[in-house]
Every structure is written in C-alpha cells, then in structure tokens.
Amino acid sequence: MATKARRPERRQEPLSRERIVGAAVELLDSVGEGGLTFRALAERLATGPGAIYWHVAGKTELLAAATDAVVATALAGDHTDATPNEAIRALALGLFDAIDDHPWVGTQLARTPAQPPMLQVFERIGRQVRALGVPEAAQFTAASALLNYILGVAGQNAANARTHRPGTNRSEFLDTVASEWEELDPAQYAFTRAVAGQLREHDDRAEFAAGIDLILTGITAHEWP
Amino acid sequence: MATKARRPERRQEPLSRERIVGAAVELLDSVGEGGLTFRALAERLATGPGAIYWHVAGKTELLAAATDAVVATALAGDHTDATPNEAIRALALGLFDAIDDHPWVGTQLARTPAQPPMLQVFERIGRQVRALGVPEAAQFTAASALLNYILGVAGQNAANARTHRPGTNRSEFLDTVASEWEELDPAQYAFTRAVAGQLREHDDRAEFAAGIDLILTGITAHEWP
DNA sequence: GGAGGTGCTGGAACGGCGTTCCAGAGGATC
DNA sequence: GATCCTCTGGAACGCCGTTCCAGCACCTCC
Numbered sequence: 001m002a003t004k005a006r007r008p009e010r011r012q013e014p015l016s017r018e019r020i021v022g023a024a025v026e027l028l029d030s031v032g033e034g035g036l037t038f039r040a041l042a043e044r045l046a047t048g049p050g051a052i053y054w055h056v057a058g059k060t061e062l063l064a065a066a067t068d069a070v071v072a073t074a075l076a077g078d079h080t081d082a083t084p085n086e087a088i089r090a091l092a093l094g095l096f097d098a099i100d101d102h103p104w105v106g107t108q109l110a111r112t113p114a115q116p117p118m119l120q121v122f123e124r125i126g127r128q129v130r131a132l133g134v135p136e137a138a139q140f141t142a143a144s145a146l147l148n149y150i151l152g153v154a155g156q157n158a159a160n161a162r163t164h165r166p167g168t169n170r171s172e173f174l175d176t177v178a179s180e181w182e183e184l185d186p187a188q189y190a191f192t193r194a195v196a197g198q199l200r201e202h203d204d205r206a207e208f209a210a211g212i213d214l215i216l217t218g219i220t221a222h223e224w225p
Numbered sequence: 226m227a228t229k230a231r232r233p234e235r236r237q238e239p240l241s242r243e244r245i246v247g248a249a250v251e252l253l254d255s256v257g258e259g260g261l262t263f264r265a266l267a268e269r270l271a272t273g274p275g276a277i278y279w280h281v282a283g284k285t286e287l288l289a290a291a292t293d294a295v296v297a298t299a300l301a302g303d304h305t306d307a308t309p310n311e312a313i314r315a316l317a318l319g320l321f322d323a324i325d326d327h328p329w330v331g332t333q334l335a336r337t338p339a340q341p342p343m344l345q346v347f348e349r350i351g352r353q354v355r356a357l358g359v360p361e362a363a364q365f366t367a368a369s370a371l372l373n374y375i376l377g378v379a380g381q382n383a384a385n386a387r388t389h390r391p392g393t394n395r396s397e398f399l400d401t402v403a404s405e406w407e408e409l410d411p412a413q414y415a416f417t418r419a420v421a422g423q424l425r426e427h428d429d430r431a432e433f434a435a436g437i438d439l440i441l442t443g444i445t446a447h448e449w450p
Numbered sequence: 451g452g453a454g455g456t457g458c459t460g461g462a463a464c465g466g467c468g469t470t471c472c473a474g475a476g477g478a479t480c
Numbered sequence: 481g482a483t484c485c486t487c488t489g490g491a492a493c494g495c496c497g498t499t500c501c502a503g504c505a506c507c508t509c510c
Contacts (some may be wrong), residue, residue, distance in 0.1 A: 001391075015487080047488070049468085051468080077421065110380040111383070111387075113384040126420065145435075151380055152378075153373045162336075181234060190348075195351065195364060195368070211366060214370050214447055218441070240458080275500080277460095279458060283497075284498090382458055
C-alpha cells in the first residue's frame with residue numbers, strides 16, 4: 001500500500017464510471033439528446049469506444065445513470081418542516097427546474113418505467129399524500145396522479161426543447177406557437193384559438209405549479225369511495 | 226379517358242401513403258416500437274426502401290402519420306349528449322384504450338409536442354372544461370392539467386409495455402413489480418412498500434379513470450385566483 | 451407508331467450508430 | 481523476471497435512416 005502512487009497521473013486521470021457519466025451529462029446538455037454517442041463520448045474522454053464498455057454496460061444504462069445523477073441532485077433538499085402541500089410543490093418544482101436545465105431528463109423519465117429515481121419521487125410524494133390524511137386505499141391513486149402529471153409535463157417540456165432551435169428563447173417560441181393556434185380553423189378549434197392569448201403570456205413554471213395545486217385541491221376535496 | 230384500365234392490377238395494388246401507413250401500424254403493433262424499419266416495411270410491402278420515400282418524407286413523418294391514424298379512430302365518437310365530466314372521462318378512456326392496444330402510440334404522444342392529434346384532444350378537453358364553468362383565465366390551466374396527466378399515463382403505459390416480455394400478461398407483470406416493491410428498504414421506501422399490495426390488485430384502467438376524476442374534482446372545487 | 455416526358459419503383463450505396471472483439475500496455479504479485 | 485489481471489483503445493460487424501439513380505410503365509403529343 002505504501003508504493004501506491006499518491007498522484008497516479010499515468011497519462012491523465014483514469015477512466016471511471018463517474019467520469020463517464022459526468023461527460024455524458026455534459027454532452028447531453030450541450031449537444032442535446034441525439035448528441036450522446038459512444039464515439040463522441042470517447043473523443044471527449046480521449047479514449048476509444050471499447051474502453052467505455054468496461055465501465056458501463058451500454059447506452060441504456062448510461063442514460064439511466066445520467067438521469068439518476070441529475071434527479072438525485074434535484075431531490076437533495078428534504079423540506080421536512082413544510083406542510084404536505086408545500087413539500088409536494090417544492091418537490092415538483094425542483095424536478096421541473098432540473099428538467100428545464102436538462103431537457104433530456106424529461107424524455108428519459110417519460111420513457112422509463114418506475115426506475116430508482118422515479119421510485120424515490122413516488123415515495124416522497126406518497127409520504128406527503130399520507131400526511132394529507134388521504135384514506136389508505138386512495139393513497140396510491142393520489143400519488144400516481146401527481147406523478148403522472150409531473151411525467152406528462154416533463155415529456156412535453158423535453159419535446160418543446162427538442163423542437164425550437166436553441167437560439168430562440170422561450171417567449172419567442174411561445175409567441176410562434178400562439179400565432180399558429182390563432183390561425184386554426186375557428187369552427188374546429190374554437191377553444192384552442194380562445195386560449196392562444198393565454199399561451200402567449202403564460203409562464204411554464206407557474207402553469208406547472210398551478211396544475212399541481214389543482215390536483216392537490218382534488219385530492220383534498222375528493223370524496224373517496 | 227376511355228382507355229383507362231378499369232382494373233389496373235399492374236402487378237399488385239400500387240404503393241400509396243395509406244398503404245404504407247397501414248403497414249407501419251401493423252408492424253409497430255406486431256414487432257414493437259423498435260421494429261419499424263424502412264427495410265422491414267419495404268419487405269412487407271414487397272418493394273425497396275427507396276420507393277417508400279416517394280410517398281413519405283422520413284421516419285418522423287411516418288411515425289406521426291401512424292399515430293394520427295390510431296388517435297383519429299380513438300377520437301371518433303363525440304359524446305355530445307353527455308355531461309362535461311362524462312365527456313372528458315369518455316375521451317380520456319378512449320385514448321387510454323387506444324394506447325393500451327398500441328403502446329407505441331403512448332411513446333409517440335409523450336415525445337411529440339402539440340401536433341395535430343393532441344391539439345384535437347386539447348380542443349375537446351377545453352370545450353368541456355369551459356362547459357364546466359371554469360373561469361376563462363383558468364381554462365388553459367385546467368385543460369393543460371388534464372392533458373398532461375393523460376400524456377404522463379400514456380408514457381408510463383408505453384414504458385411498461387416495452388419492459389415486460391409480450392408473453393407475460395398484465396397481472397403477472399404487476400405481481401412482479403409489487404414483489405420488487407415489497408423488498409425495498411423499509412426505512413427508505415416505507416410508503417412504496419405500504420402500497421405495493423394495492424399495486425398488485427389494481428386495475429390500470431380504473432386507476433387512470435380515478436386520476437381523471439381526481440383532477441376533475443380539483444377543477445370543480447378549486448378557488449381560482 | 452414513335453418520341454419524349456412523367457410518375458413511380460426498387461436495389462445499391464453512404465455515413466453513422468451501438469456494440470463486440472482483441473492485441474497489448476501497465477501495474478501488482480509471486 | 482515471469483505471470484497474471486485490469487483496463488485500454490482502435491478496428492470491425494451488422495443494422496439503421498437516408499440518398500442516389502438506372503429503369504420501368506404509362507400518358508401525351510407529334
């Protein structure tokens with residue numbers, strides 16, 4: 001053990017699962033979902049594709065690990081002193097912000113069944129649902145509804161991020177979509193046309209939070225069978 | 226015009242966009258999301274990949290068209306004589322059933338921003354939300370919440386369908402997942418363990434409908450700002 | 451009836467992907 | 481020094497979406 005090099009520095013810091021996952025996150029953030037390639041990753045790590053497979057089983061696992069890493073930091077705080085409603089709001093908004101920063105996480109969560117990261121979210125939501133006094137038989141339904149709503153928004157945000165060119169900002173994007181809505185057939189899309197104005201001025205994050213509040217109202221007010 | 230062949234029958238019925246989309250839907254249904262390949266599609270249509278591109282711009286458009294075709298038939302009925310709540314339930318369950326039959330539709334909807342099929346769903350939901358008497362400023366929020374919940378469930382159903390081998394049926398699958406949940410760390414996953422039993426006995430469709438009802442309760446009971 | 455144009459076909463080929471394979475470098479152990 | 485094991489990274493495989501293009505059947509006009 002004495003001979004163990006203090007500073008290995010062989011030629012650089014050696015490959016490791018963490019370094020690979022870190023580089024994958026950077027790549028996904030900078031180049032987008034389609035940009036994560038074993039070749040591009042290998043180049044960024046100054047190695048070959050084969051070396052990566054020694055540390056990671058395949059692309060699926062790598063994507064899951066990258067998602068894990070982001071969600072884990074988003075779930076860092078624990079809000080133990082808040083009311084159940086506040087805790088759920090904070091949890092949901094933390095996830096929203098993480099997905100906003102890393103849109104590919106939204107895609108990944110929406111297409112992954114209950115894997116570790118989402119199970120943890122489910123658990124946290126569930127505890128607060130229980131704290132709300134929801135009858136035991138309905139706790140699963142209530143927690144699932146919240147989780148599915150969050151996943152739906154996650155997927156849509158990721159889809160929107162994929163659609164609009166990185167150069168344009170959010171309000172320009174909303175403006176474009178709102179204009180499209182306003183030119184739909186009035187007979188067939190009366191409602192959509194009517195709310196196009198709200199779309200143009202709306203705030204994704206606030207809208208998301210309002211949806212959470214809506215479901216929480218439903219959970220509190222619902223007469224459970 | 227007189228010389229126009231009554232029965233063309235050149236060598237078979239000619240290629241057409243509809244025939245291609247139909248074959249794509251069959252392929253997706255039978256082989257799964259990853260099974261839709263231009264080569265496989267060409268083989269099924271007894272042609273080459275190049276011929277398909279004459280009728281369809283690319284894979285993205287083909288997938289969108291296939292989704293459109295399925296969603297359109299799911300949205301066929303219009304339930305004009307129902308109450309708003311009933312109409313929304315019927316609409317949502319129609320979509321649920323369509324996704325249950327064609328899981329790949331769930332993936333597609335969850336990763337597509339507001340394209341024609343979902344815009345139509347949004348419009349239908351919105352009209353019923355309006356009929357519920359929701360104040361105008363909140364109609365967008367209410368309709369979005371419902372739509373995002375539906376999309377979340379769609380994505381999860383598709384993910385589940387992708388996970389479990391086609392051979393096993395739903396109750397076996399639920400049983401497996403429930404057993405996994407029951408073996409989680411009690412300290413970290415108290416809630417999840419507690420509801421594992423409910424997961425085992427639950428009915429996806431009824432659970433989905435309960436979530437819709439929950440949000441509808443929220444919409445009705447919420448005190449809009 | 452021939453010439454030319456057009457709409458459509460389908461097979462070959464291209465570049466890029468995830469993944470596998472493997473010769474071998476480097477350090478630890480005897 | 482010999483041996484072993486971990487880890488590397490470049491080459492290669494098979495499949496993908498897509499493009500290219502020579503050629504066919506059919507219509508139209510001379």
